[in-house]
Amino acid sequence: MKLTLMNSYQMQNNKKKVSINSVSKLYENSEILHDINMEIYEGEFVSILGPSGCGKSTIFNMITGLTGTDGGNIEVDGKSSYMYQNDLLLPYKNIIDNVSLPLILRKEKRAEAREVVKPLFSEFGIDGYEYKYPDELSGGMRQRANFLRTYINSDDIMLLDEPFGSLDSITRASMQQWLVDVKEKVNSTILLITHDIDEALMLSDRIYVLSGHPAEIKRTIVVDKDDDASKNQKIKKEILELLKNN
Numbered sequence: 411m412k413l414t415l416m417n418s419y420q421m422q423n424n425k426k427k428v429s430i431n432s433v434s435k436l437y438e439n440s441e442i443l444h445d446i447n448m449e450i451y452e453g454e455f456v457s458i459l460g461p462s463g464c465g466k467s468t469i470f471n472m473i474t475g476l477t478g479t480d481g482g483n484i485e486v487d488g489k490s491s492y493m494y495q496n497d498l499l500l501p502y503k504n505i506i507d508n509v510s511l512p513l514i515l516r517k518e519k520r521a522e523a524r525e526v527v528k529p530l531f532s533e534f535g536i537d538g539y540e541y542k543y544p545d546e547l548s549g550g551m552r553q554r555a556n557f558l559r560t561y562i563n564s565d566d567i568m569l570l571d572e573p574f575g576s577l578d579s580i581t582r583a584s585m586q587q588w589l590v591d592v593k594e595k596v597n598s599t600i601l602l603i604t605h606d607i608d609e610a611l612m613l614s615d616r617i618y619v620l621s622g623h624p625a626e627i628k629r630t631i632v633v634d635k636d637d638d639a640s641k642n643q644k645i646k647k648e649i650l651e652l653l654k655n656n
């Protein structure tokens with residue numbers, strides 16, 4: 411593990427896309443999140459790792475304004491879009507119209523929206539599936555379509571809540587690699603929620619490790635992609651210890 415808490419995104423003075431400043435959140439008089447501070451810089455891939463039920467999705471709900479904070483504040487520079495764990499593709503619409511939905515909601519005409527999204531199908535590895543329906547696609551393909559729709563909704567900040575949670579381990583591994591490749595192409599800022607330490611280490615520039623009840627940030631880990639397997643193993647063990655001692 412690096413001693414520094416800075417990575418190149420922070421040091422190059424990239425813009426802050428999301429700042430969460432001393433945020434707390436209560437549900438039914440019980441504190442769920444306590445004094446949470448997070449910063450996500452432009453182009454950065456940041457993961458939030460924490461035990462089940464600790465309040466990870468609540469953080470996304472506060473970033474998008476679905477729910478308020480009970481202390482502190484959140485600043486967002488740009489537009490964020492939220493990809494839920496379940497794909498939520500509409501079963502009665504074909505894939506291209508599902509993906510076009512954010513544009514249709516912004517009052518674009520269907521034919522024009524289709525023209526905008528069509529070239530992205532090959533970028534996202536789902537060309538040929540435009541006129542299929544969600545139930546004709548595999549789980550992995552549906553998640554690609556879901557991810558493309560999230561991207562159409564905002565190429566600025568993407569909030570991914572356990573996007574691979576429902577996939578089998580082989581599909582999951584290929585989707586993780588796929589996300590690395592897509593991220594390089596589209597260069598957006600990504601905030602990812604996961605329970606999976608390997609996933610966080612593989613994908614992230616930085617990881618926030620949360621505790622449970624109330625959740626606090628236990629550690630910020632700067633991931634060095636050049637670390638060898640034994641160093642990664644060491645970091646993984648350390649994160650496991652942090653999560654165990656909740």
Ligand SMILES: Nc1ncnc2c1ncn2[C@@H]1O[C@H](COP(=O)(O)OP(=O)(O)OP(=O)(O)O)[C@@H](O)[C@H]1O
Pocket residue numbers: 437438442460461462463464465466467468469
């Ligand atoms: N609208 C709500 N009203 C009351 N309690 C809520 C509400 N939303 C979430 N909670 C509670 O807040 C806590 C955190 O929930 P949240 O969904 O943010 O956790 P999470 O870390 O995303 O969990 P998981 O890993 O299972 O997805 C839970 O105890 C949950 O029951």
Ligand SMILES: [Mg+2]
Pocket residue numbers: 466467468571
């Ligand atoms: Mg959740």
